[in-house]
Each structure stands twice: as structure tokens, then as C-alpha cells.
Amino acid sequence: MLSRRSRRKPDPAHGGFSPGFAPSGRTSTVVYHVTMGAAKLIRERWRAASVVVGIAAVFVGIAIGVLSVRTGELALVVAAAVLLAAVAARDLTVLPVLAVPATLVLTRVGGALSVSDIVLALAAVVSLLMLRGRGAVVLQPLIWAGVFYLGTALPTQILNRYSANAVEWAHEVFLVLGSMIVGFVIGRENRARVTMTIYLLACCGIALAASVVAIGSLLRTGVFQPAYLPGLQKNTTGGMLAIAAVIAFARPVWLRWSAGWAMTAVIVTSVGILAAQSRQGLIGGVVGILIVSLRARPQTGKRIKIVWLAAIPAVVYVLSQVTAQFASDNQFNSAHQRVDWYEQSMQIWLKSPVFGVGMRWWYTDRFSTHFESFQPPNAELEVLTTTGVFGMIGFLTMFAVAGWYLWKMDPMYGTVGFAVVATRFTQAQFDLYWVAGQASLLWIVAGICYGVQARDRARDARGSPGLAPARGSGRLA
The missing domain is CATH 1.10.287 (Helix Hairpins)
Known part of the structure; x- marks a missing residue:
């Protein structure tokens, strides 16, 4: 071994080699x-x-x-796809990250697909390429639950052969399995914070826009009317904002959000729900927030009990609105219309109770002579009519398994996932479930929870430092 004196630094004068060790001229x-x-x-x-x-x-x-x-819309989609491909060439995680805020873009592009569907499909393909079997085994309970539901939806494909049926089944593969994988990659690749921050900022923007529209309508007409934004129905707006409010209220440690920012987002999105007058969104948000409050926060070790009192006015408001609509002579308001659709859904289900009449049957004219063309405004009724009792067993099993495993997880990871799944399931008791964007977000969030947990376990195994405190919080946030 060379002594300290014999160790010489590279000399530029000798071509970067130490004197005495420079290669010959021929070399x-x-x-x-x-x-x-x-x-x-x-x-x-x-x-x-x-x-x-x-x-x-x-x-x-x-x-x-x-x-x-x-075709102007198709050209826009192709241009956007080319742009996303170019960006993804630099960083593959860009597509999975964009899939989350894209759930807010429900604009249809050529038929039944929306912008959110296209971005989700691209993100799912990229996420599959990024998995490479690294720790994805922890996601298996959710994946198998989704596979079980999709398997129970196969008989209706055989018995009811039409294009919309097959397209919707493939669509749900991405909405369920694709979303779980996208979420897992986001969490494992340490992109959860930036992803959910973008989503929350976008939802705050939607909430502010809805509030401005509602206030403007009140000043013009003297009546507080629901806020309808371009391309968004009021219940769609409420559903988006409710999930954002639940995530902000949960404020999981790994998002590193300050308490002030998270609470501001909760208030802004809650005001947006009120501006939209979305009863489904309000009830779903209340359920999700109450679930979060059942567990002590990792940041403080305490439960927030005051939200149980704050939930009372929301429940009273919804009940009073529904009661007033049922007492009204207007047979076309939302309450009476839903009851009518519930009755028609049951009649359609009885035509094929075991395996259903096929997915997206309302896109066809098979029942137009006796029934309206409508998507049942209830998750269970939609699944019953489309896939029958067989599919309903798979659907409820998927939610039960996902809820069970998310609840069993370390609360630092699983609480927000369970709350978001419960929020969406509650909303779907009073409105559409299989809606592009909203039907994928809950599974993306569930996947993120598993991905972040896998990342932290791998980091602990390597002995890397843990989470850093969020600014202004004084604690881990």
C-alpha cells in the first residue's frame, strides 16, 4: 500500500495522471x-x-x-397525449401525479370517455412499468378484492352482448385496479405530497368559484341557488370537495401539511359544498370527517371531538331540505325524481335478477318503451341492474375487504384511506357511483396509503431518517 507521502494527486500537466504514473505517449x-x-x-x-x-x-x-x-376534440386529446408522453420521457412519475388532479376534469372526448379516463389509462400503463415487483405484494388484498368484483361482473358480459357493456367492463378495470396501482406508485415514489397538494389547491379553486357564483346569484335574484360551474353538476362539485375536505381534515403525517393550511382548506372546501348545495357531498363529507375524528391524531395524540357537534347542523339542514322536497307538490324535484328512478330500477333488475341486464343499459334502447333512460342514482341499484345479485356480492365484498384492510393498517396511513372510501360510498347511496374521476379517486387514495407505507418501511430498513416536521406546525405533519 502506498504511504501518505507516495499518494499523489492528479496533475493536469500530465494529462490528469500523477507524475510517474502517466501513460506512455503511444498509450x-x-x-x-x-x-x-x-x-x-x-x-x-x-x-x-x-x-x-x-x-x-x-x-x-x-x-x-x-x-x-x-374532429376538434380528438385533436385536443392527441395533442395532450403527445405532450404528456414528452413530459413523461423526462420523469415517468409525472403521469401518475397528473392522474389525481385529472379526476376533476370530466369533459367528454369522443363518446363515453372523459379526459380523466384517458389520463388514468396512460398513468396506469406507466405505473405498471414502474412496479417491477418492488414491494407491490402489500397491495394484493386490494387488488384481489377488485379482481373478485370484476370477475363477478363477467357473466353479464356473456349473457348481454353489446359494445357498451364490454367497454364499461374494461373501463371499470382501470377505475378500480388501474387506480390502485397508480396510487401505490405515487406513494412509493415519494410523490404523495405534491400530488395531494395539487389536488387540494385545485379543489379550493373550484370551491371559491362555486362560492362566487352562488353569491352572485343571491345578489341578482335574492334567492340562494345551487352553484353550477361549467362542465360540473352540483353533486359532482360537492363530491369532489367533500373528499378534499376529508383529506385536509385527516392531514396525514406523510403529507407534511401545516395545521393552518389544512384547516383553511377544510373551511374553503366546506363553503364550496354549501355553495353547490350538494346534500350528498355534505353527508359524505360529514361521515368521512367523523371517521377521522374517531382516531387520535399522530401529530398530537388527541381526538378532535368538537366536529361531532359541528356535524349536527349539517344533518339537520339535509333532513329539512329532503322533507321540504317530499312535502312539495313538484313531482319533478330531485327527491320525487329519485324515488321514481328507484322504482324503475327495481323493475329493470327483476328482468334478470341474478346476472343483471348489462352495464350501461341506459345507453341502449332496450327498455325505452317502458322506462326512462337513466343511470340509477344509487350504487347498489346500479350494480343490481347491471350485474345482478352475482355482481352485487362482488361489489360489496370489494368495499368490505378494502375497508377492513385499510382500517387494520397503521392509523398514520390507513385512516385517511378508509375515510375517503367511506365518504365516496356514502355519497353513492344518494347519487351515481360509476362516474369518471370520482369512481377512481377513492382507490387512488387507498393505493397511495399502501405506497407510502411501503416507502417508509423500505426507508426504515435502510436506516434512513424519517419524516421532517412541517413548517409552522411544531410537530410532524
Whole structure:
């Protein structure tokens, strides 16, 4: 071994080698030529790749131009897909991250698919490529629960052969299994904080917009009317904001949100729900927040009990509104309309009680002579009519298994996931369940919980430092 005196630093004058250890002139010449040859080869390949990319860009531009003339919406989708692919080439986690705020974009693009569906599909494919079997075994209970439901929905595919039925089954594969995998990758790749922060900021923006619309309507008409935003129905708005409020109220440690920011978001989104006058969103949000309050916060070790008192006015408001609608002579208000749809749903279900009449039957004219074309405004009735008792067993089992495993998790991870799943399930008792975006978000959040837990366990195994305190909180947040 060389002594300290004999250890010499590289000398630039000798080509980066220590004096006495510099290669001979012939060796230096060989190294020089090899290096220059490699550099030349890289430059040539770079030029060739640039030409290919340039030609491809020209053809993509021409294709988008042609599509914009014939089908403007499809051109927009293609352009967005190209942009996302380019961004994902730099960082694959971009697509899974964008899939969460994309659940708020329900604009239809060519038929039954929405923007959120397309982004989710791309994110699911990327997430599958990123899994590579690293720790994904912990997600198996949720995956098998989803597979079980989708398996029980297969008989209706065989008995009711039409395109909308098959398309919806494939759609639900992404809404359930794809969402779980996307969420897991987000959590494991340490993208949960940025993802949920973007989602919460977007929901706060929607809440503020709904509040402005409601106040403007009140000033013009003197009546407090529901706020309808472009492309969003009031119950859709309420459902989005309710889940955002539950996540903000839960404020899991691994999101590292300060208490002030989280509580501000809870207030803003709650006001947005009131502006939308979404009774389903309000009840779902109350249920989710009460579930969170049942467990002590990791940050303080205490339960927040005052929310139980705050929930009373919300319940009283909803009951008074529903009672007033049933007492009204208007047979077309939402309460009377739902009762009518419940009755029609039961009659349609009885036509095939075991296996159902097929998914998206309301997209067809099979029952148009005796019934309206409507999507049942209740999760169980929709599943009964589409997949029958067989599918209902799978559907309820999926929720039961997911709820059981999320509740059994360390509360630091599982509480927010269980609360979000319960929030969405509660909302779906009074409104549509299989809605693009909203039917995927709960499973994305559940997957995030498992992904973050897997990340932290791997970090602990390596002996890496834990979570850092959030600014302004004084505690882990």
C-alpha cells in the first residue's frame, strides 16, 4: 500500500495522471483516438435521432392539424397525449401525479370517455412499468378484492352482448385496479405530497368559484341557488370537495401539511359544498370527517371531538331540505325524481335478477318503451341492474375487504384511506357511483396509503431518517 507521502494527486500537466504514473505517449494517443471516435459516434447518432424526432414531430403536427379540421376534440386529446408522453420521457412519475388532479376534469372526448379516463389509462400503463415487483405484494388484498368484483361482473358480459357493456367492463378495470396501482406508485415514489397538494389547491379553486357564483346569484335574484360551474353538476362539485375536505381534515403525517393550511382548506372546501348545495357531498363529507375524528391524531395524540357537534347542523339542514322536497307538490324535484328512478330500477333488475341486464343499459334502447333512460342514482341499484345479485356480492365484498384492510393498517396511513372510501360510498347511496374521476379517486387514495407505507418501511430498513416536521406546525405533519 502506498504511504501518505507516495499518494499523489492528479496533475493536469500530465494529462490528469500523477507524475510517474502517466501513460506512455503511444498509450495516450490510443486513448485520445478512442475518446474522439466515441464522441464522433455519439454526435452522429444524436443527429440521426434528431432527424427522426423532427420527422415524427412534423407528421404528428400534420395529423393534429387534420384532426382539428375534422374532429376538434380528438385533436385536443392527441395533442395532450403527445405532450404528456414528452413530459413523461423526462420523469415517468409525472403521469401518475397528473392522474389525481385529472379526476376533476370530466369533459367528454369522443363518446363515453372523459379526459380523466384517458389520463388514468396512460398513468396506469406507466405505473405498471414502474412496479417491477418492488414491494407491490402489500397491495394484493386490494387488488384481489377488485379482481373478485370484476370477475363477478363477467357473466353479464356473456349473457348481454353489446359494445357498451364490454367497454364499461374494461373501463371499470382501470377505475378500480388501474387506480390502485397508480396510487401505490405515487406513494412509493415519494410523490404523495405534491400530488395531494395539487389536488387540494385545485379543489379550493373550484370551491371559491362555486362560492362566487352562488353569491352572485343571491345578489341578482335574492334567492340562494345551487352553484353550477361549467362542465360540473352540483353533486359532482360537492363530491369532489367533500373528499378534499376529508383529506385536509385527516392531514396525514406523510403529507407534511401545516395545521393552518389544512384547516383553511377544510373551511374553503366546506363553503364550496354549501355553495353547490350538494346534500350528498355534505353527508359524505360529514361521515368521512367523523371517521377521522374517531382516531387520535399522530401529530398530537388527541381526538378532535368538537366536529361531532359541528356535524349536527349539517344533518339537520339535509333532513329539512329532503322533507321540504317530499312535502312539495313538484313531482319533478330531485327527491320525487329519485324515488321514481328507484322504482324503475327495481323493475329493470327483476328482468334478470341474478346476472343483471348489462352495464350501461341506459345507453341502449332496450327498455325505452317502458322506462326512462337513466343511470340509477344509487350504487347498489346500479350494480343490481347491471350485474345482478352475482355482481352485487362482488361489489360489496370489494368495499368490505378494502375497508377492513385499510382500517387494520397503521392509523398514520390507513385512516385517511378508509375515510375517503367511506365518504365516496356514502355519497353513492344518494347519487351515481360509476362516474369518471370520482369512481377512481377513492382507490387512488387507498393505493397511495399502501405506497407510502411501503416507502417508509423500505426507508426504515435502510436506516434512513424519517419524516421532517412541517413548517409552522411544531410537530410532524
